[in-house]
Amino acid sequence: MLRRLLKTRFILPAALMATVGLGGVLSFAMGAGAQGGSTGSEPAVPSQRYHPGQFTPRPFTAPVTCKGSAAAISYPGPAGGNGSPQGVPTICANGKVVVYGTKNTIKYKAPSSVLISPGEAVFQTYCASCHGDQAQGSTAAPNIAGVGPAAVDFWVSTGRMPAATPLQVQAQQKPPKLNPLQTHQVAAYVNSLYPRAPYIPTVNVQAANLTDGASLFALNCAACHTITGAGDELAFGTNAPTLHGVDATQVAEAIRTGPGNMPWFTGNLSDAQVRDIVAYVTTNIQHPANPGGAGLGGVGPVAEGFVALLFGVGIFMLICFWIGDRSPS
Amino acid sequence: MSETVTSPATDDGAQGTDGHRTRVPVPVARFDDPHLQDAARHPKRVENIVAVFFLLGIVGVAGFGAAYWVNAKPLVLALTFGAGLFCLGFGLTAWGKYLMPQGPFVEERHVLRSNDEERAAMSAALVQRTDVVVRRRKVLGGLLGVGFGIFGIVAIFPLLRSLGPVPGDSYDTTNWRRNSLLVDSNGRPIHVDDLRPGGIVTVFPDGYQDTDEGQSYDQTVLIRVQVTPLYTVSNPHGLPPDQLLPAGRETWTPAGYVAYSKMCTHLGCPVGLYEQLLELLVCPCHQSMFNVRNGAIPQFGPAPRPLPQLPLQLDANGYLHAQSGYDQAVGPGYWERTPQGNSTA
Numbered sequence: 001m002l003r004r005l006l007k008t009r010f011i012l013p014a015a016l017m018a019t020v021g022l023g024g025v026l027s028f029a030m031g032a033g034a035q036g037g038s039t040g041s042e043p044a045v046p047s048q049r050y051h052p053g054q055f056t057p058r059p060f061t062a063p064v065t066c067k068g069s070a071a072a073i074s075y076p077g078p079a080g081g082n083g084s085p086q087g088v089p090t091i092c093a094n095g096k097v098v099v100y101g102t103k104n105t106i107k108y109k110a111p112s113s114v115l116i117s118p119g120e121a122v123f124q125t126y127c128a129s130c131h132g133d134q135a136q137g138s139t140a141a142p143n144i145a146g147v148g149p150a151a152v153d154f155w156v157s158t159g160r161m162p163a164a165t166p167l168q169v170q171a172q173q174k175p176p177k178l179n180p181l182q183t184h185q186v187a188a189y190v191n192s193l194y195p196r197a198p199y200i201p202t203v204n205v206q207a208a209n210l211t212d213g214a215s216l217f218a219l220n221c222a223a224c225h226t227i228t229g230a231g232d233e234l235a236f237g238t239n240a241p242t243l244h245g246v247d248a249t250q251v252a253e254a255i256r257t258g259p260g261n262m263p264w265f266t267g268n269l270s271d272a273q274v275r276d277i278v279a280y281v282t283t284n285i286q287h288p289a290n291p292g293g294a295g296l297g298g299v300g301p302v303a304e305g306f307v308a309l310l311f312g313v314g315i316f317m318l319i320c321f322w323i324g325d326r327s328p329s
Numbered sequence: 330m331s332e333t334v335t336s337p338a339t340d341d342g343a344q345g346t347d348g349h350r351t352r353v354p355v356p357v358a359r360f361d362d363p364h365l366q367d368a369a370r371h372p373k374r375v376e377n378i379v380a381v382f383f384l385l386g387i388v389g390v391a392g393f394g395a396a397y398w399v400n401a402k403p404l405v406l407a408l409t410f411g412a413g414l415f416c417l418g419f420g421l422t423a424w425g426k427y428l429m430p431q432g433p434f435v436e437e438r439h440v441l442r443s444n445d446e447e448r449a450a451m452s453a454a455l456v457q458r459t460d461v462v463v464r465r466r467k468v469l470g471g472l473l474g475v476g477f478g479i480f481g482i483v484a485i486f487p488l489l490r491s492l493g494p495v496p497g498d499s500y501d502t503t504n505w506r507r508n509s510l511l512v513d514s515n516g517r518p519i520h521v522d523d524l525r526p527g528g529i530v531t532v533f534p535d536g537y538q539d540t541d542e543g544q545s546y547d548q549t550v551l552i553r554v555q556v557t558p559l560y561t562v563s564n565p566h567g568l569p570p571d572q573l574l575p576a577g578r579e580t581w582t583p584a585g586y587v588a589y590s591k592m593c594t595h596l597g598c599p600v601g602l603y604e605q606l607l608e609l610l611v612c613p614c615h616q617s618m619f620n621v622r623n624g625a626i627p628q629f630g631p632a633p634r635p636l637p638q639l640p641l642q643l644d645a646n647g648y649l650h651a652q653s654g655y656d657q658a659v660g661p662g663y664w665e666r667t668p669q670g671n672s673t674a
Contacts, residue, residue, distance in 0.1 A: 223601030
């Protein structure tokens with residue numbers, strides 16, 4: 001049976017197709033694996049400007065007077081400014097938790113102060129070995145005092161922290177190690193060391209304008225994360241992660257805190273614009289309508305070309321062989 | 330007169346008395362010729378298979394009609410249409426390959442060569458007619474030549490006039506001028522407090538953010554670099570030379586802000602990827618990487634030149650302006666571009 005199969009005229013084109021198909025699938029799998037896994041235990045190339053321990057809390061331009069309720073807090077900055085958290089409300093001296101933002105766009109809330117002492121225990125267990133017991137940093141990890149609870153919540157809830165190894169170029173997203181309560185406790189403790197915003201956001205995606213969100217996404221985000229949110233490899237072992245598998249709060253935190261190599265989108269994006277982008281990501285990016293057919297992972301022309309050439313052209317080639325083949329006489 | 334039937338293989342046509350050739354009848358293929366049978370060994374089975382494919386094809390194309398009528402998704406339309414036509418075509422091909430007599434069939438013919446007298450007479454007639462025939466067609470040939478000649482000349486006309494305006498020196502300058510206000514894509518001016526260190530925003534000269542030129546070659550990335558400001562000649566922190574701006578740009582970067590043209594000097598893609606810790610601007614098209622601390626000198630990739638830098642200044646209210654336009658043409662190189670730049674803004 002096998003001998004008869006090998007003697008047919010289709011064996012050569014079929015073998016070619018199988019080789020190309022296998023090679024393509026393997027390369028996609030390895031590319032996808034490189035996206036998700038962190039390789040490269042060697043330190044970054046000399047142009048890496050990031051030195052552990054250099055990360056100092058950034059002073060802000062003007063202090064804010066604490067008032068009785070959140071609505072009375074004003075943001076320093078240019079008149080008519082878009083309310084970016086450049087001037088940051090701190091936790092007030094009377095210990096009251098501060099909420100800022102608006103219900104229509106994004107509401108930023110600091111974690112409750114009752115979480116601080118259990119948070120210290122969680123921090124000493126999971127974080128202090130690299131970040132130091134006062135979060136001051138070490139040779140293995142940066143100083144995170146003053147990053148704000150939103151940054152802590154983002155890194156821990158996406159599973160990037162606790163990092164599997166401090167030697168990797170970029171911490172990758174993985175199943176989170178701390179449950180949501182522990183995450184908020186750690187955020188509360190880190191915030192108590194050096195209280196700073198941005199606080200943990202709650203985004204009102206219902207009120208969002210998806211059209212604005214789409215154009216803002218294309219202008220600011222698509223360069224690194226690609227227009228389908230599939231993520232991309234960048235320079236020197238870093239990568240822009242995929243936007244699938246994150247929720248609205250994490251997207252807003254990433255935009256406002258600029259984790260890792262991602263820029264800080266603060267003053268140039270108002271809360272309404274961040275809300276629009278978050279809504280666009282959680283709807284059109286994560287649940288694409290794909291009116292043109294199978295999305296093939298949103299990778300783009302390479303995947304589509306591969307499928308078209310392998311299956312389309314390949315099958316046509318086999319059919320042409322069959323049509324022109326000599327009939328049994 | 331009646332002809333005699335002779336064996337066709339050996340006779341090449343007997344001459345009749347009136348000078349015409351006689352046609353010798355060729356034998357007809359016999360109906361029990363094995364070459365007339367169906368090509369398939371089991372024609373009944375093949376016929377069943379082809380019938381199944383035709384039924385699938387009917388279902389497919391009818392399904393396409395129904396899907397089209399109810400506005401089904403394009404995937405459904407494509408699958409039904411493709412599968413239906415494929416099955417019909419496959420069945421048709423299989424019918425032709427396996428259920429038709431494949432031959433080979435040999436058809437006997439009489440000898441085709443004319444006899445010698447006919448050949449001589451034909452040659453004589455051709456030579457005799459040659460002069461008359463060609464001479465009669467000289468007028469037509471001439472007219473045809475004139476027509477094609479004019480067409481050849483006219484075909485060059487689009488190349489002379491319809492290739493679009495010559496760019497001239499329009500690529501040399503942008504709309505950035507002395508004291509141009511930096512605005513973002515919504516027309517909002519950029520204040521010095523707007524960006525945190527590590528932030529990036531795309532800016533345009535005021536009034537041009539919605540124009541074609543704004544979107545193409547006025548676009549500029551404004552970056553606020555991390556902790557230490559940028560230094561050129563004075564180097565109090567002892568930074569290595571590859572982290573210093575070129576000389577003469579001491580006043581170009583107020584408050585840690587630096588602005589570069591967004592058009593990649595390789596092939597013009599917008600360079601929007603900023604990695605804030607590596608302080609690299611990466612172009613998404615061919616992965617040219619520009620170091621923002623030393624004047625956007627390419628560290629990797631096919632870009633041949635650094636990105637042109639826009640000198641910045643702050644006004645009394647803290648808003649960012651351009652000191653002047655770019656000191657060279659932005660974007661990829663072109664033939665008339667001079668090494669030191671043509672910009673006069």
